[in-house]
Amino acid sequence: MNNEIGVYVHIPFCLRKCYYCDFASYENMEKLIEPYINALCDEILKNSEILSQYKITTIYIGGGTPSYIDAKYIKQILDTLMLFTDKEFLKEVTIELNPNSVTKEKLEIYKNAGVNRLSIGLQSIYNDILKIIGRVHKLEDFEEALKIANDLSFDNVSLDLIYPLPNLSLEQFKETVDYAISLKEKNIKHISIYNLEVHENTKLAFLLNEGYVSLVNEDTEYEMYKYLKDTLSQNGFYRYEISNYAINGYESKHNLKYWNQEQYLGFGSSASSFFGGKRYTNTKDIKEYIKRINKNEILYDECEELDLLSLMKEYVMLNLRKLEGLNKDNFKIKYQKEIYDIFAEEINELEKLGLLEENKKYIKLTSRGLEVANLVWEKFI
Ligand SMILES: C[S@@+](CC[C@H](N)C(=O)[O-])C[C@H]1O[C@@H](n2cnc3c(N)ncnc32)[C@H](O)[C@@H]1O
Ligand code: SF4
Numbered sequence: 118m119n120n121e122i123g124v125y126v127h128i129p130f131c132l133r134k135c136y137y138c139d140f141a142s143y144e145n146m147e148k149l150i151e152p153y154i155n156a157l158c159d160e161i162l163k164n165s166e167i168l169s170q171y172k173i174t175t176i177y178i179g180g181g182t183p184s185y186i187d188a189k190y191i192k193q194i195l196d197t198l199m200l201f202t203d204k205e206f207l208k209e210v211t212i213e214l215n216p217n218s219v220t221k222e223k224l225e226i227y228k229n230a231g232v233n234r235l236s237i238g239l240q241s242i243y244n245d246i247l248k249i250i251g252r253v254h255k256l257e258d259f260e261e262a263l264k265i266a267n268d269l270s271f272d273n274v275s276l277d278l279i280y281p282l283p284n285l286s287l288e289q290f291k292e293t294v295d296y297a298i299s300l301k302e303k304n305i306k307h308i309s310i311y312n313l314e315v316h317e318n319t320k321l322a323f324l325l326n327e328g329y330v331s332l333v334n335e336d337t338e339y340e341m342y343k344y345l346k347d348t349l350s351q352n353g354f355y356r357y358e359i360s361n362y363a364i365n366g367y368e369s370k371h372n373l374k375y376w377n378q379e380q381y382l383g384f385g386s387s388a389s390s391f392f393g394g395k396r397y398t399n400t401k402d403i404k405e406y407i408k409r410i411n412k413n414e415i416l417y418d419e420c421e422e423l424d425l426l427s428l429m430k431e432y433v434m435l436n437l438r439k440l441e442g443l444n445k446d447n448f449k450i451k452y453q454k455e456i457y458d459i460f461a462e463e464i465n466e467l468e469k470l471g472l473l474e475e476n477k478k479y480i481k482l483t484s485r486g487l488e489v490a491n492l493v494w495e496k497f498i
Pocket of ligand 1: 137138139140179180181182213214215216237238239240277278279311312313314315316
């Protein structure tokens with residue numbers, strides 16, 4: 118049995134809500150920070166039995182904006198987790214940062230508490246576009262944050278970008294990608310480039326619907342896609358997942374756990390866990406979360422016990438997100454069945470459509486499949 122486990126910690130606080138964001142993150146909730154962190158540490162302690170039985174190999178502190186809150190809280194969380202962690206097995210501890218809230222003092226505290234990987238949300242290098250999407254930082258804040266990270270010898274830094282963005286031209290996007298590549302010398306080892314999702318009820322959806330801002334057309338978006346995937350790989354950032362590029366050896370170990378359908382525990386409001394074949398998602402409401410912890414009530418709002426077929430379908434979809442694809446031997450080891458015994462029809466059909474290809478060991482998305490991955494997922498839902 119694989120007794121490794123990943124841990125996700127959710128910090129649901131932000132200075133301001135970005136116009137495109139649909140995450141469980143909230144502004145103007147500062148009064149709840151301290152009780153929330155205490156509740157979260159309580160949740161960790163309540164899981165001490167499980168945590169003691171597993172080797173924690175990755176920790177990911179995400180949000181929201183973990184760097185927004187006082188660094189003493191991050192230390193409190195990591196100190197609590199370290200009670201159950203053998204440092205020998207802990208490979209990666211990531212924290213998400215918004216450039217606007219990074220200081221030398223905070224990064225020093227993170228480092229001393231065990232953080233060895235930073236993930237900075239840049240999104241765009243143009244200050245006017247950052248303003249249009251409601252970001253609280255400027256490019257200069259990012260440059261300062263990266264300088265502090267370098268001064269403190271953080272040698273594994275990841276960058277988040279989004280495309281297309283309102284009023285962003287193809288030329289500007291190309292400059293953004295070139296800029297990201299130029300940061301290789303400054304310890305940027307990993308780049309996540311997400312395709313913009315416009316969620317209903319966000320300010321961005323309103324601005325687009327009312328015509329205050331606009332996005333490039335589909336053809337230009339496709340040009341952006343081609344430029345980013347070709348240019349990043351030509352410059353040493355190989356694509357290892359649909360939206361993720363890394364220098365060899367700097368792939369996100371924690372996120373690979375998700376794509377390999379490995380077990381992880383999530384702590385905090387809205388955090389999900391995958392454990393014992395079940396998926397749990399904690400309540401999104403911060404006050405409700407604190408109340409439930411204090412009353413010793415069940416924290417999750419959703420608990421889905423996946424039957425064997427659903428687990429296998431999910432395994433296929435998650436593994437196909439990786440560029441190397443799904444390892445057929447691993448499927449057999451995990452499920453004691455050949456993948457063709459279960460999914461021959463789907464695989465054949467997708468191969469005929471040119472969306473999947475395979476060799477002796479792997480089944481993977483073709484370059485066309487990577488562009489229309491949703492059509493592939495539909496076959497397995
Ligand atoms: C939790 S945030 C990262 C940390 C911090 N909150 C920040 O924004 O700087 C995770 C990442 O998801 C991406 N993201 C958020 N909303 C998105 C959307 N609607 N479409 C595409 N990417 C999105 C952004 O790149 C963001 O950096
Ligand atoms: S800072 Fe990050 S989590 Fe917070 S609103 Fe913006 S994108 Fe969402």
